[in-house]
Amino acid sequence: MPAPTSPPSSTGGPAGGPTGSRPGGRSARVRVAVHRAVQELVVDETGEGLTIPVVAARAGVHATTVYRRWGSVGELLADVATSRFSGDIVVPDTGSLRGDLERYAFDLAKDLGDPDTLALVRATIGTGGEQGAAACRGERQRQLEAILGREQARGEEPPSLERTTDAVLAPLYYRAVFTDDPLTPDWARGLVAHLLAD
Amino acid sequence: MPAPTSPPSSTGGPAGGPTGSRPGGRSARVRVAVHRAVQELVVDETGEGLTIPVVAARAGVHATTVYRRWGSVGELLADVATSRFSGDIVVPDTGSLRGDLERYAFDLAKDLGDPDTLALVRATIGTGGEQGAAACRGERQRQLEAILGREQARGEEPPSLERTTDAVLAPLYYRAVFTDDPLTPDWARGLVAHLLAD
Known part of the structure; x- marks a missing residue:
């Protein structure tokens, strides 16, 4: 199904042909189309392995374009995960460590409870x-560091990052990725x- | 490379042809070859998605044989994970809950620290x-239940299975699957x- 928000293109030739647009513009459109195709395909859960030709066909671009730009399915998934999990979450600042960590745990539980997010995390871990893996955890770890650092700045002694990761971050990811138990607010x-x- | 333990076969025709052996015998050999191919391919870490034709080629069997028997890469990986993670680990029985849980954590840390095991877990989660996911966690969860049940039988009140999963099982899996930090005995x-x- 074509995206309804795309502007109408002139008689659409194959994606590899010159279209008169700036290279940067076309390059950005390819990136959006390929990222969207990956996000759709990982949710389909057909149990088939994701391959570059399949992604390219869904995105409407040549497989060679995808190979040239991303190299492999693994690098492509890491790129999609990086752009999905970077910078879209504000570090909670409730004024207390407990409040910040609870807000953080609620947010992460909600995010991992979203089937699209979970499918992307699983696929990225897999390939x-x-x-x-670094793309999936990176921003989440940095947020924890910020929360713990703020508590230190208040003159308190928070638990270590390792301990907080083991006690809060790890159970959230484990339950989401390995089980079908719900990530409820009470549990978080x-x-x-x-x-x-x- | 042919497995050195296989008995010499008569002039090996294509895998689909009749070879004079019992169907059960051939079926078992196909299963071994396909499982071994999956275990080798997931370790290769090429970043390419695993597909049935690739598995079949590595195993030296027809792709249709693999499709007919397993249906999809996802079901095949779940089958390999089930057979890999079932029944090969003895529940520790040291006489104390602490001793049992420490032994359990050491064993799991060692197992997940093995690159072959980790690659299979990641690939299985992915596809x-x-x-x-159930194949990866199933046996581990049952072992914890047995350890906690034994403590109850001693008249004690152990932590719940949920609490033990969050505190011990989850950090081990999270650290192995999402980070490259070592799973050291002291940390476990x-x-x-x-x-x-x-």
Whole structure:
């Protein structure tokens, strides 16, 4: 199904042909189309492995274009995950460590409870290797660092980043990725309570 | 490379042809060859998506044979994970909950620290969907249940399965799958210590 928001193009030739637009413009459109195709395909859950030809066909571009730009499915998934998981989440600032961590846990539980997000995380872990894993966890870890750093700036002694990762971040990811148990707010709050009772 | 333990076959025709062996025998050999091909391919980490034709070629069988038997890459990976993660680990019985959980955490850390195991877990999560995730966690969860049940039988009140999963199982899987931090024995012991200090 074509995206309804795209402007009408002139008689659309094959994606490889010159279209009169600036290279940067075309390049950006290819990126959007390929990223969207990946996000759609990982949600389909056909149980088939994702391949570049399949992504290219769904995006309406030549497979060679995708190979040239991303190299492999793993690098492509890492790129999609990086752009999906970067910079779209504000670090909570409620004035207390407990409040910040609860807000953080609620936000992450909600995000991982979204089937599109979960499908992308699973697919990226599956094919994106270490680069993909880093893309999935990177921003989340930096947010925790910011929350813990703010508590230190208040003159308190927060738990370490390692301990907070083990006690809050890890159970959220484990439950989302490995089980079909729901990530409820009460359960997420319990994770923070156990950490701060240590 | 042919497996050195295979008995010499008569002039090997294509895998689909009759070879004079019992169907069960051939079927079992196909299963072994396909499982081995999957285990090798997931370790290769080329960043390419795993597909049935690629698995079939590596295993030396027809792709149709693989499609007919497993249906999809996802179901195939779930089957490989089920057979890999079932029944090969003894539940520790050291006489104390702490001892059992520490042994359990060490064993799991060692297992997930093995690159072959980790590659299979990642690939199965990526393509095997809920069935694959269940195959990866199933036996591990049952072992925890057995450990906690034994503590109850001793008249004690162990932490719940949910709490133990969050505090011990989840950090082990998160660190293995999402980071490249080592799963050291000291760190694993610390997870148990935090749980039992609750």
